[in-house]
Structure formats: C-alpha cells, structure tokens
Amino acid sequence: MDFFHVLVVLLESTIRVSVPLIFAALAGLFTERAGIFDIGLEGKMLGAAFAAGAVAAVTQSVWMGLLAAILISIALSLVHGYASITQRGNQIVSGVAINFIVAGSTVILGEAWFRQGGRTPALGEGARFQTITFPYADSIREIPILGPIYSDLLSGHFILTYVAFAMVPISWWILYRTRFGLRLRAVGENPGAVDTAGISVIWMRYRAVICCGILCGFAGAYLSLAMTAGFVKGMTAGKGYIALAALIFAKWRPFNIMLACLLFGFLDALAIRLQGNPLPLIGQVPVQLMQALPYILTVILLAGFIGKAIPPKAGGVPYVKER
Amino acid sequence: MSTPYAKLPGWAEYGLIPLINLAVAFLVAGLVVLLVGENPLEAAYHLINGAFGRGEYLGFTLYYATTFIFTGLAVAVAFHAGLFNIGGEGQAYVGGIGVALACLWLDQTMPWFVVFPLAILGSAFFGAAWAFLPGWLQAKRGSHIVITTIMFNFIASSLMVYLLTRVLKPLGSMSPQTRTFAEGGQLPKLDWLLAIFGLDIGTAPFNVSFLLALVAAFCVWLLIWRTKLGYEMRTMGHSPSAARYAGMSESRITVITMMISGALAGMMALNPIMGEQGRMQLDFVQGAGFVGIAVALMGRSHPAGIIPAAVLFGMLYQGGAEISFEMxxxxxxxxxxxxxxxxxxxxxxxxxxxxxxARLFAMQSRRAAVVAQTKGA
Incomplete structure (x- = not known):
C-alpha cells in the first residue's frame, strides 16, 4: 500500500507541473500548425505570469489577473505575428527577441512598481485560484485504490488544471473538425493553395497567433495565480522550451501533446522525488540526468530513432503573395 | 522567389539601416526607462560614462566585448551557411571543459604561453564536439538545427552541473567549481595596450584573449570570403539547391560549419576562465551565447561589423552595471x-x-536623372 501511496503523490505532482506545459504546448500547436515557428512560448508565458501577478495584486481579483495575462500574451503574440507575418522577418529571431524583452522588462517593471526584488506582492485568498474539492472526496478516501484516485488524484486541483485537460479535446476538435482548423492546418502545409481558394493567408496566420496568445496567457496565469501566490522573476525557468520539446515529441498532435507533457512532467516530479534516494537495481541516478532527459528524448526523437517527427511543411517560411 | 526588396547602395545597406534599427531599439528602451520613472538621457549619460569614462571602465567594456566577439563570430559563421546556431551558450559552456582540463593539467608546471595554446585547442575541440551532433543530425537525419541546439543548451547545462558538482570539484570543497589555477593557468592582462593611450586598467580583467578574438575575426573573414569552403558555405546559405546543383556536399558543409561555429563559441570560455576568474565556475557563460545572436545580427555577420557590435554590447554590459549603481x-x-x-x-x-x-533613394536617383537629362539637353 505504501508504494501505491507514493505513486498517487507522484502522479498528483505530475499533473500539477504538467498543466503549464500542456497550455503552452497547445499554444505552440496552433501557431506551428499555421506555419509559424514559435520559440517565444517561454517569453509569452513569463509575460503573462507577470501581468497576472501584478494585476491580481492590484485589483485583488483573480479573474482580472487572468484577463490581463491573456491580453499581454496576445499582445506579445501579435508582435511576433507582425514581425514574422507582415514584415516576413526571421521567426526564430523574433521569438528569441521576445524571450529577452520579456525576461528583462518583467524584472524592471516589477521592481519599479512593487519594489520587492522583481516579485509581485504575495496574493491573498481572493486574488488567486483555489483548489476545488470534489463532492464526498473526504468520505471516499478510505476506500482502497479508488478512494485515493478519486480524492487525491482527480479532486483537489485548480480550475485551470481542469481547463488545461479540457483544452486538449477542444483543440483537437477545433483543428480537425472545424473549417477554421482545416484552413489553419492548410496554411501551414501549403499556403499557396489556401490563397488560391480565396482565403487570406495573412489573416489566417494572425488568428493562429492570437489563439497561441490566449493559451500562453492561461499557462502564465496558472504559474503565478495557482501554482504559487504571485510572480517571481524568471519563474517559467525553461518551461516554454520544455513545452516546445513536448510539442515536437508529440509530432504536432493534440492528444500526443497531453501524453508528452505528462511524461515530461512525470520526469520532473520523479527527479524531485529521487533526489538522494537510490533506485532499486540501477542505484543512484544523477538528478541532472533526469532533468536533461526530456531534452535528450526530444533530440533522439527528432533524429528519427523513435518514429519520425515531420513538422508542418511551410513552417518557418513567410508567405509572399505572388505579384 | 525573387527578393521582394529593391537593392540599396552598400553604405545604406550596411551602415544606414543597422543604425536606424539600432536607434529605434534604443528609443524603445528609453520609453521603458520613462515608464519606470527615470530620465532616459541621464541613463544614457551613465551608460556611456560607465563604459568609457575611465581606463578601468574601458577595460571592463573590452573584456565583455572579447567574449561577444567570439560568440558573435560563432553565430555569424553559421548564418553564412544558412544555419541558425542558437546553441552558442551550450557550446561555450562545454568549451570550458577544454580550458579547465588544460589548466588543471599544466598550470603548476608550465608558463601561461604554453598552457594558452593548449587551452585554445581544448576549448575549440570541446565546443566543436558539442556542435558536431546537432550539425550531423541536421545533415544526416534531417532534424531541425534550431530545436536540437536549444535542447543541447539544456543538456549542456545539466552536464556541466554534474561535472562541476561531482567530477571537477576538488575534494572537500563545497562550492561547484574547479580549484583556482596557479600562475600558468591565468592570462596576463593587456594593461600595456591601454597604457599606450595613457589609461590605467585598474582591476579590469582585459586580457590576452582579446587579441585572440581579433585574430579569430580576421580568420573568419579569410574563411568566408577567401577560401573554397567559405564560398561553398555562402552558396549553400543563399541557395541550397544551387549548391547541390554545383556538386557541393550539403551534409559535409553543414557539419563542418557547425563545428567551426562551435569551436568559436567554445573559445569564448578562455576569456572568463583563464582571463578573469582563474577557475571554472557554474554558469560562467552568463548568456553570452545569446548575446552573440544580437551581435551577429547587428554586425550583419561580417567580422568588420561584429567587432564594433561586440564593443557596443560590452558597453551595455559594463555601462549597465554603472547605471544600476547610480539609478x-x-x-x-x-x-x-x-x-x-x-x-x-x-x-x-x-x-x-x-x-x-528605398523609396527615398529611388526619388533621389530619379531627381538626379532628371537633372542630368536637362543638363545634357
């Protein structure tokens, strides 16, 4: 039973750390499927987390915080969109630029406005998300196996956690079952054909970028309003890049993204759990190896050793309408 | 696909446009300063004074610039072949192993001018090795170089934490760093160079690796514009299909370019490890690999542009430290x-x-044409 208990705790923290990854990777799914590379996920998430923390601290309203996160994240996405769609600039360069601008300005503005060393003030009860306890969670807990699964694993998360997992089928439905999704994917594979059909490639790509902004906004808000009570400088700590890795690892498919994020989240949770504890048979595993594993797995996958990851065909190429 | 933009005269292409872009970047930065409630002009004054105001400040500026010349060149070399090496950070970090090994091996027995060449080779070797895999994977397995190099940055970071906490750390020490090198593992300062201009270098760690950076810049120029390999790289960067049609091996050029790029990034490690700290510490790269991207873009991937761009960023790093003192x-x-x-x-x-x-230039040349016509008639 002890092993089972450890497993439940491990899976619970897996879910907790996977949520921002799922949001961010789905965000990347929308842009990359529309043919725009986005390594600015990290920056957008960080900007959103800061906006959420700052606005929630000032207004004492968690929903205003969430709204601010989404708006800022959309604004940053539009900068990326303007550079890579309208100005036909290099999409990778633009993403790198956004990451830097956000990393710097969140600290400078946070320090100027709140004077707490780049943090936003700690948020009280009403200014952050509370966990939701399912009905009868406490009374059912004693039931073996099912009890802990219901009470600890399924119940007791933030509302954004449930939103994140709901976004997976929703994104799938949007991308694969709506006209908008079909066109969005077409723009990423063969923009010329979409243009011939009389649909504006530019406008399609801008809409994809806005979708990305909304989802990154959720990711950021989760970090500063749910996972912790307030913004801490550099709090994304490379999660945007892990999300990018998950997106590729999932071969640009929504349900695979969820699994990849859970896998990477599990590795993260396991690394924390294993710190200092030797593993049976293998012995002591260096924490650093566990931390590097998501990246190593992604490299191996990209190299085509575990299946083949084929990116959208028109990815990274700005569309020039023939004159 | 034809280029959608008209051709401009050289000085406008390489001088005017970068300057305008830079000016706009600084204007927006000024707005941020205003938003924080400070005076941007005052900040600019502290920036320039803090970077050049005294010999010591200048020494620090050039120390940072040395680092950025290496990483800027690394990014630029890859750019010429149409590759985006975003992994300079990781390559520089791993390059540090080469420097540290050379120093730990010989610093107590040999003078610096024996250790230095070995450290150069070591840093270049380890940097190149770290860039080899992404290059090879792109060339042979078609995985995207940008993604692989990003992943390799993170892997490098984990690897170095492991090495510094478990392997390279002296026994009984708690802090994750190598032992401090003896005299042979520390580079002499270039105080005489600034003394020519009557400046006192003070405590600034401006050292011999600056000269190496200049040599590297010259070698990159030679490589790109005066050798067959450089010609092939530029051809591939302009048009991969043309390169293929001319019988150039795409995969060979990709791998070699990435290794040169990685070697240059790795050599960056000489400056902080042998030039300043005298030991290898955690996170000694401090984002210099990413600054290299900005430097290469600013300098339009030409060594003659990269050196001033690196000095500009050196100025930002040193002057920025002074701003934070004053404001x-x-x-x-x-x-x-x-x-x-x-x-x-x-x-x-x-x-x-x-x-x-372009419109401005077109208008001007039209006017000139009209003037010439009326004169002729």
Missing amino acids: PSISRDMIVIIQGLVILFAGALENMFRPAI
Whole structure:
C-alpha cells in the first residue's frame, strides 16, 4: 500500500507541473500548425505570469489577473505575428527577441512598481485560484485504490488544471473538425493553395497567433495565480522550451501533446522525488540526468530513432503573395 | 522567389539601416526607462560614462566585448551557411571543459604561453564536439538545427552541473567549481595596450584573449570570403539547391560549419576562465551565447561589423552595471531588454524601414536623372 501511496503523490505532482506545459504546448500547436515557428512560448508565458501577478495584486481579483495575462500574451503574440507575418522577418529571431524583452522588462517593471526584488506582492485568498474539492472526496478516501484516485488524484486541483485537460479535446476538435482548423492546418502545409481558394493567408496566420496568445496567457496565469501566490522573476525557468520539446515529441498532435507533457512532467516530479534516494537495481541516478532527459528524448526523437517527427511543411517560411 | 526588396547602395545597406534599427531599439528602451520613472538621457549619460569614462571602465567594456566577439563570430559563421546556431551558450559552456582540463593539467608546471595554446585547442575541440551532433543530425537525419541546439543548451547545462558538482570539484570543497589555477593557468592582462593611450586598467580583467578574438575575426573573414569552403558555405546559405546543383556536399558543409561555429563559441570560455576568474565556475557563460545572436545580427555577420557590435554590447554590459549603481530602479536587467530590442529591430524587423528608405533613394536617383537629362539637353 505504501508504494501505491507514493505513486498517487507522484502522479498528483505530475499533473500539477504538467498543466503549464500542456497550455503552452497547445499554444505552440496552433501557431506551428499555421506555419509559424514559435520559440517565444517561454517569453509569452513569463509575460503573462507577470501581468497576472501584478494585476491580481492590484485589483485583488483573480479573474482580472487572468484577463490581463491573456491580453499581454496576445499582445506579445501579435508582435511576433507582425514581425514574422507582415514584415516576413526571421521567426526564430523574433521569438528569441521576445524571450529577452520579456525576461528583462518583467524584472524592471516589477521592481519599479512593487519594489520587492522583481516579485509581485504575495496574493491573498481572493486574488488567486483555489483548489476545488470534489463532492464526498473526504468520505471516499478510505476506500482502497479508488478512494485515493478519486480524492487525491482527480479532486483537489485548480480550475485551470481542469481547463488545461479540457483544452486538449477542444483543440483537437477545433483543428480537425472545424473549417477554421482545416484552413489553419492548410496554411501551414501549403499556403499557396489556401490563397488560391480565396482565403487570406495573412489573416489566417494572425488568428493562429492570437489563439497561441490566449493559451500562453492561461499557462502564465496558472504559474503565478495557482501554482504559487504571485510572480517571481524568471519563474517559467525553461518551461516554454520544455513545452516546445513536448510539442515536437508529440509530432504536432493534440492528444500526443497531453501524453508528452505528462511524461515530461512525470520526469520532473520523479527527479524531485529521487533526489538522494537510490533506485532499486540501477542505484543512484544523477538528478541532472533526469532533468536533461526530456531534452535528450526530444533530440533522439527528432533524429528519427523513435518514429519520425515531420513538422508542418511551410513552417518557418513567410508567405509572399505572388505579384 | 525573387527578393521582394529593391537593392540599396552598400553604405545604406550596411551602415544606414543597422543604425536606424539600432536607434529605434534604443528609443524603445528609453520609453521603458520613462515608464519606470527615470530620465532616459541621464541613463544614457551613465551608460556611456560607465563604459568609457575611465581606463578601468574601458577595460571592463573590452573584456565583455572579447567574449561577444567570439560568440558573435560563432553565430555569424553559421548564418553564412544558412544555419541558425542558437546553441552558442551550450557550446561555450562545454568549451570550458577544454580550458579547465588544460589548466588543471599544466598550470603548476608550465608558463601561461604554453598552457594558452593548449587551452585554445581544448576549448575549440570541446565546443566543436558539442556542435558536431546537432550539425550531423541536421545533415544526416534531417532534424531541425534550431530545436536540437536549444535542447543541447539544456543538456549542456545539466552536464556541466554534474561535472562541476561531482567530477571537477576538488575534494572537500563545497562550492561547484574547479580549484583556482596557479600562475600558468591565468592570462596576463593587456594593461600595456591601454597604457599606450595613457589609461590605467585598474582591476579590469582585459586580457590576452582579446587579441585572440581579433585574430579569430580576421580568420573568419579569410574563411568566408577567401577560401573554397567559405564560398561553398555562402552558396549553400543563399541557395541550397544551387549548391547541390554545383556538386557541393550539403551534409559535409553543414557539419563542418557547425563545428567551426562551435569551436568559436567554445573559445569564448578562455576569456572568463583563464582571463578573469582563474577557475571554472557554474554558469560562467552568463548568456553570452545569446548575446552573440544580437551581435551577429547587428554586425550583419561580417567580422568588420561584429567587432564594433561586440564593443557596443560590452558597453551595455559594463555601462549597465554603472547605471544600476547610480539609478537603483534600473537594474542590470535593462541590458536584457535592450538586447532583446536590438534582436527584434535589427533581426526580425530588419526590413521595417527598408521600403521607406528605398523609396527615398529611388526619388533621389530619379531627381538626379532628371537633372542630368536637362543638363545634357
């Protein structure tokens, strides 16, 4: 039973750390499927987390915080969109630029406005998300196996956690079952054909970028309003890049993204759990190896050793309408 | 696909447009300073004074510039072959192993001028090795170089934490760093160079690796514009299909380019390890690999542009530290913003002002043509 208990705790923290990854990777799914590379996920998430923390601290309203996160994240996405769609600039360069601008300005503005060393003030009860306890969670807990699964694993998360997992089928439905999704994917594979059909490639790509902004906004808000009570400088700590890795690892498919994020989240949770504890048979595993594993797995996958990851065909190429 | 932009005279292409882009980046940075409630002009004064005001300040500026010349060249070499090496950070970090091994091996028995060449080779070797895999994977397995190099940055970071906490750390020490090198593992300062101009270097760690950086810049120029390999690299960067048609081996050029790029990034490690700290510490690269992207974009991937761009960023790093002394609400993170803005305006939005400038030039040449015509008639 002890092993089972450890497993439940491990899976619970897996879910907790996977949520921002799922949001961010789905965000990347929308842009990359529309043919725009986005390594600015990290920056957008960080900007959103800061906006959420700052606005929630000032207004004492968690929903205003969430709204601010989404708006800022959309604004940053539009900068990326303007550079890579309208100005036909290099999409990778633009993403790198956004990451830097956000990393710097969140600290400078946070320090100027709140004077707490780049943090936003700690948020009280009403200014952050509370966990939701399912009905009868406490009374059912004693039931073996099912009890802990219901009470600890399924119940007791933030509302954004449930939103994140709901976004997976929703994104799938949007991308694969709506006209908008079909066109969005077409723009990423063969923009010329979409243009011939009389649909504006530019406008399609801008809409994809806005979708990305909304989802990154959720990711950021989760970090500063749910996972912790307030913004801490550099709090994304490379999660945007892990999300990018998950997106590729999932071969640009929504349900695979969820699994990849859970896998990477599990590795993260396991690394924390294993710190200092030797593993049976293998012995002591260096924490650093566990931390590097998501990246190593992604490299191996990209190299085509575990299946083949084929990116959208028109990815990274700005569309020039023939004159 | 034809280029959608008209051709401009050389001085406008390589001088005017980068300057305008830079000016806009600084204007936006000034707005951020205003937003924080400080005077941007005062900040600019502290920036320039803090970077050049005294011999010591200048020494620090050039020390940072040395680092950025290496990483800038690394990014630029890859750019010429149409590759985006975003992994300079990791390659420089791993390159540090080569420097540290050379120093730990010989520092107590040999003078610096024996250790230095070995350290150069070591850093270049380890940097190149770290760039080899991404290059090879792109060439042979078709995985995207940008993604692989990003992943390799993170892997390098984990690897180095492991090495510094478990392997390279002296026994009984708690802090994750190598032992401090003896005299042979420390580079002499270039105080005489500044003394020529009557400046006192003070405590600034401006050292011999600056000269190496200049040599590297010259070698990159030779390589890109005066050798067969450089010609092949540029051909591939312009048009991979043309390169293939001319019988050039795409995979060979990709792998070699990435290794040269990685070697240059790795050599960056000489400056902080042998030139300043005298030991290898955790996170000694401090984002220099990413600054290299900004420097290469600013310098239009030409060594003659990269050196001034590196000095500019050296100025930002050193002057930025002074600003944060004088104006506490502007911390060193301001540099990160400016760096991002430069990457945005000089890189991703480089064509924003081009149509307007092209129109200006077109108008002028039309007017000149009209004048010539009336004179002729």
